[in-house]
Amino acid sequence: MSTSTITAEKVYDGSSDYKVENILLGNPGAKFETLDGTPLLMAQFDSNTTELKPDEINDGDVDRFQSVIKVNQTGLKSDPGVVGWAIFDLGETHYVEEIRTSFWNDWAFVDVVMQFASDENFTQDVVTVYNNDTDNSVGQGFGTDGVYSDAVDKTKNIHISARGRYFRVTNKGNGQSYSLFTEIQLYGITEGVMPAASTVPSGAYLNDLHVELFAGEGLEEIRYTLDGSIPTKKSTLYTAAFEIEMPVGGGIYLLRTVAYYQDGTVSYPKSYTYKFGFEGNAAYGKGAKLMDYSWNEIEGFAFNSDGGNPPGSPATVTDGAINPWSVYATKENVLGWAVVDFGDIYSINEVRVKAYHDWKFRNVIIQLSTEADFSANVYTVFNNDTTNTVGQGVGIDGAYQEYSFELRNIFSFDPVQARYIRFTNDASVHEGKTISLFEEIQAFSVLGVEAPAEVQPILNVKTLEDLKVNINTTKAEVIAQLPTTVELVDAKNNEFTVEGTWSSLDYNGDKVGNYILTFVPNSLDDSIFDFFNLFDINVEVKEAIKTGLSAKVAEAELLEEVKYTTSSWNEFAEKLATAKTILLNVGSPQALVDDTIVELGEVITKLVLRGDKTLLNSKIAEVELLEAVKYIASTWSELTNKLEAAKTVSANVDALQAEIDNALSELQTSLDNLELRGDKTALNTKITEAETLIEAEYIPSSWAALQT
Known part of the structure; x- marks a missing residue:
């Protein structure tokens, strides 16, 4: 059995993600219409731009001196503006999660309405995502979204959930009669x-x-x-x-x-x-009244009003806006409290206040109470009155500093039951003005109800890995290689160590394929969930690696039976047939494949070549042409014996080369030893000649010599 690792860890691959971008970047720009649909033109408003373009207000740049558009009938900067819509065609339906807008500088705006629709006339699938038009002057219903206030060179970010192809927005500068547009951004899903x-x-x-x-x-x-x-x-x-x-x-x-x-x-x-019941700024929209330190109501006045913003008043103290031109104050040389009644008792756990602009203040005190006269149940949030001038005890909370256009004095604490908040300060440390200033008071309430835990998906299982195993690997053998403890990381980067076991409903180690084994935690924190199935690992049961066997079979199949002895070939052929069967069987274990490669190689090396009989057969043919009569009988007899032996070897299909060579050698030797019989022709002629002689014709002694 062998295994191989595919990945080092199980990690969520991002296949379910989506991307959110400003879908107005690159858009050709807005067209402008009056509230009843009459086309309007762009005009400059306090801008350095020499030529305005429709996409100036959706170029991603919040610059109040470069691309501020006022709409009117003529397009001339000198002509008065009107209230109108900026309308964008998004090209296709988009889902939008956030709107970011900047109308102008740090002004407050009323009659702000933002809508999506599926048609350019805004008659179908219209969704209003923001509306602070309290008197329905725009004609799109009564709005309840509160004060809209811009900050210098910043966008106001509004979280929504809407879709549509067309978007439009209108506004009116507070105290003005026209709409302004510096930057509009829509953040929606672009891919994924x-x-x-x-x-x-x-x-x-x-x-x-x-x-x-x-x-x-x-x-x-x-x-x-x-x-x-x-x-x-x-x-x-x-x-x-x-x-x-x-x-x-x-x-x-x-x-x-x-x-x-x-x-x-x-x-x-x-x-x-979705939070049901009040949670948020309990002071919002409640307004404030001014009280002196003897707890008598006193008059206030609008401090530093510029005419382009709502003047300071009891309402501006709790309008949710940070605006140094909308500040309510005690009269000069009079100090006092700004008091806000929430209308009901709330659990307050955070207070945010702003006195004015970037000034320093002394004798700053912030208090909460359930009683209107603060006679009981008083909780002091802040006190830097080091001399007890106000009469609420000696304060030790240090310096109080404001910051231009920012609300930084934020105080958080454990929830306190309160219906009233009061705030006092003394500006005399700055320019010698003995006056109390109030730009904004906010008091944030909590429900006192815990939200359901948001279960997080597991995004990384550090110690799991997919596996490849050879066929015939049992489930127990696979599990033996897997960890019983894993390390998890959720979407918030929280880490967990979990023990567990492994389960599979269909694993079959005898069959090639892919199987899922699942890590089953003994226990799992309720705050996490394996949504992306990272507890699952893929176990690939793979066919044995047969490359070597395939090559060895191919080598064997090139051999020719005729060249080898029958016995050695039969053993080889049997092993080759077995090897082919194992090669074709997807269930063959790796060990069997490996052993078969060795065994087939061994029988190949054991193959015995049949001898080459070419020379032997040639010699046999040569000898068979000889005539016995020409040779001495004894040598001929020896030759015929060797010839028969050679022919026997030649007839043996499994004759070894040594046998063939020996038969050839012996046949050649006997052939070399073959002796020819003598030629008696002349002798017989002479005998015949002698036999024709007549004795009487020769002397006796010579005749006697001829006869012997």
């Missing part, structure tokens, strides 16, 4: 997997909610939960808009959504927090 979005953005609500969910093209279904858990295929199926009722006494719902698409992709879990 569209999440399942809600038509109701996160926020605090005092009423039941009507929630609709939507997603992108090719949607199969949406699943959702309301308890903070991550939706799965077993969670509630979204079939139609639903209501979330405001709990009695308040509460918090955490809506989580997931979109499943027909192509198999799954969106990243989307979250929306």
